[in-house]
Amino acid sequence: MNTRVDVTQRRNGTVVLVGIALLLVALAGRIVHINWTLHEKLTGIADRQQSGSTIIPHRRGLIFDARGRMVAGSRLVPDVFVDPLLVGDVDALAQDLGARLNLDPGKLADGIRARAGRRFHVVARGVDEVTAKAVREMRNPAVGLTMRSARTYPLGASMAHVLGFVGRDGVGLEGIESWHNEHLSGRDGRRRTIRDAARRALHGVEGGAVRPVDGGHIVLTIDAEIQAAAERAVENAVAQFEAESGVAVVMSPKTGEVLAMVSWPTYDPNRFGESTPQQRRNRVVTDPTEPGSTFKPFLASGALADGVLSTTELIDCGMGRRYFGRRLVKDVSPHGLMDIKGIITKSSNIGMGIIAERMGDAALYDIMRRFGFGERLGIECPGEASGIVYPLRRWTSMSAASIAMGYEVAVTPIQLAAAFSAIVNDGVYVAPRLVKRLLTSDGTVLEQRNSRPPPRRVIPSDVARYMATELLVSVVANGSGWRAALDDYQVMGKTGTAKLPFADRKGYEPGAYLSLFMGAAPARDPQVVAVVMIRRPNPSIGYYGGQVSGPAVREILRETLAYLGVPPDGTVAMTAAYRSRPGL
Amino acid sequence: MDSSLGGILSPRAIRDDGASMRLTRTIGLAATLMLIAVGLVFLRAEQTRLAKATLALESEWVHLRGERWALQAQVARLRTPAQTRGRMAIFGVALDPPRPASPRTPLSRLALVP
Incomplete structure (x- = not known):
């Protein structure tokens, strides 16, 4: 009787041990699978979730008249963007954001849905300070502001044909802005950061900073x-x-x-x-x-x-x-x-x-x-x-x-x-x-x-x-x-x-x-x-x-x-x- | 590889020093490990704090750059000929600048100029 019990217990113990061993082997296999096969995919997802990039805007070169008056300069303007991945209720967000930006909520929602797989969708460019404040007050992790360098011409219409203007992409399209585009242009800087769940930057990534390069200036003969x-x-x-x-x-x-x-x-x-x-x-x-x-x-x-x-x-x-x-x-x-x-x-x-x-x-x-x-x-x-x-x-x-x-x-x-x-x-x-x-x-x-x-x-x-x-x-x-x-x-x-x-x-x-x-x-x-x-x-x-x-x-x-x-x-x-x- | 952590927990050492010694060493080891762990956490926290401060400074720098650009643009707007004319009109100052001296000005007067 005892012998039979011993044999049964031993067999059961063996089964359990083999089961555990198999489980461990399976887990080891899964670890290997994750580390070898899924490594790149998973680290990519983690990287997208945790790290972000902050643009440090460069300044396009200034243009001065013959007596040193600035006739073309730059200023920082905020653009409003949405992170479609973090949006829960698209319609609710579009309703709220649309009211603050004075945009049609329907079109806003369509735009966000069309870019569902992306992390960055600009919904309004160059908004004023009041609008920017209203957006900040939303405290919605899916909505953010990014600063961009934009051109400003203090003289208004005066000298317009000489100066020309700069397009939305920062490229000079007419006048001196176009002719000397290469000299005036700079390069944006970039800082890679680790972010929390609310997309707040926690700290920078080692070696992930690139300083902005400002553009050169021009002095005109025009007074x-x-x-x-x-x-x-x-x-x-x-x-x-x-x-x-x-x-x-x-x-x-x-x-x-x-x-x-x-x-x-x-x-x-x-x-x-x-x-x-x-x-x-x-x-x-x-x-x-x-x-x-x-x-x-x-x-x-x-x-x-x-x-x-x-x-x-x-x-x-x-x-x-x-x-x-x-x-x-x-x-x-x-x-x-x-x-x-x-x-x-x-x-x-x-x-x-x-x-x-x-x-x-x-x-x-x-x-x-x-x-x-x-x-x-x-x-x-x-x-x-x-x-x-x-x-x-x-x-x-x-x-x-x-x-x-x-x-x-x-x-x-x-x-x-x-x-x-x-x-x-x-x-x-x-x-x-x-x-x-x-x-x-x-x-x-x-x-x-x-x-x-x-x-x-x-x-x-x-x-x-x-x-x-x-x-x-x-x-x-x-x-x-x-x-x-x-x-x-x-x-x-x-x-x-x-x-x-x-x-x-x-x-x-x-x-x-x-x-x-x-x-x-x-x-x-x-x-x-x-x-x-x-x-x-x-x-x-x-x-x-x-x-x-x-x-x-x-x-x-x-x-x-x-x-x-x-x-x-x-x-x-x-x-x-x-x-x-x-x-x- | 020695799994007894450099001989501290070797059977011979335990046998030689007795139970009290074994407890002391264990506590010492645990304390050391804990100190190292706390130190590492502290260092990591400090690193994160400094990195965040650096990030905040960078952000402040960008903000101040933007402020400077905005002020430069504002000064430029205030210096435009239209603004100057407007202010001159408000203060009732003559628009024409002082007339320069004619070359027919007597030499005696011109001689005063170094």
Whole structure:
């Protein structure tokens, strides 16, 4: 009996032991399975649950004007995000969050459901502080705020076309922001953290921090005060003459620095999404137009430089009508015999046509190219147009006469300003530029920008001086540019009125004009050049360049010269001297 | 490998020192192990506390950076020509800056300027 019991107990004990052994083997197998087969999957899940990543936003480089005013900066803005994995009741959350963010709860819920497998779903970007506070007060682990660097433009709409703007992804899309995107861009930093169940960061992961790299800064040649003065002048002219658009360029002729660049209508880069492509176009560099009579001084200086014309030679401009080939050219009134000064002052089309014919096509083409027409200047703005200067093989028998009046050729406002600067800068062409220097993120000078290509002489010094102090001064003192005259400074300039071509066919639109004026002051030592173009002024109010754009140039020059502290050059004395010259 | 922890619990030692010695050593060992454990916990807690403080400082740094950017933007807005003109209008200050001296100014006056 005892023996049987012993055997039974022993057998039972063996069974239990074998069972336990099998269980242990199974457990060991499971451990091996977990550690070998499921290791990566499980650690991945644990990592996603416990660790998180905090972005440390970088700062995009700042943009300063010529006097160190910040014209484009960065600020931190909160984005609201949802962690769909931690959301219990999607509809309840969407209801609560939607009310705080002023969003449609239905769409919010759909968005969260569509990203059910993810941990990060941004539901609102760049919210204000009040909204951010309301979100924080939810104290919901599934909802959080993440900071992001966003662009801000303190000047608002001023300088918008120069600066451009930055897209939501932090990439510059227009203007300097686009052209120098690489220099301005930085890199976000990152910190890996271990989080608790409520997604609160407990501590950082060893070696899991990457410092942010801030972008480099840019100093522009533009001066915000001069820019504002030019914007006021253009805006007033456009409003007064009920025009479609207007542009202005203000330059330093000696250095090529662009002091102001205005394109109207404009937009606010802080809210670029509300603007139209028309508003965003920087017409100063993208829109070539026929320059009309403003082109005459360049050809005249070429004729004087080539010796095909003397300053005293009289040219018969006839009775105000003359055929050049098959083309009939008219003057506003009959001028008879005139020297070059008279031709420029009265803006005689016939006189310039005769001079252009005498120069010949090759010399005309050459002087245009020397002044930089027909090629991109390399100004740091996207979309710069080269303008139109046809190659000689495309010229007809009427081309010289047309070009003499500023037709059959198209120039951008910046090209016109740069070429005019060359005349008033003693015949030396200095390429215009927008950037003064590039700085690193800590403010060290990385690159000092100079004129590129280097300054070059385009006309002899004596010709340039004669053009500036005799011809161009007389346009303002005695000619069509009188509205640009200032009391304290001798202004020189040239008016132009060009017909506008049809957009979709050949020919010119009746009653559609471009009113131009380019001016510089003070005549003794020009410090500032200003070019204003007003497009499609209401002809019943006025459309001549001197009438529409002349006053705008005067206002720009007056404010700029005073702002720069340029001493007056004694206008009255010079005008009197000019008027006392024989032959006038 | 010696499973008697360096001979402390070896049968010979227990036999040699008797029961009281065995108890003392056991308590000593337990205390040592406990101290080590507490030390480790303390070190781990301190590490976590410092890591969290570092994280808080980093967060504060980011916040202060943001504050600085916001203030810079605010200063820039206050310095805009439009704001300047607005304030000048409010205070009734003339908009035109002082007129610079003309080159025709007598030399005697210009000579005062170094």
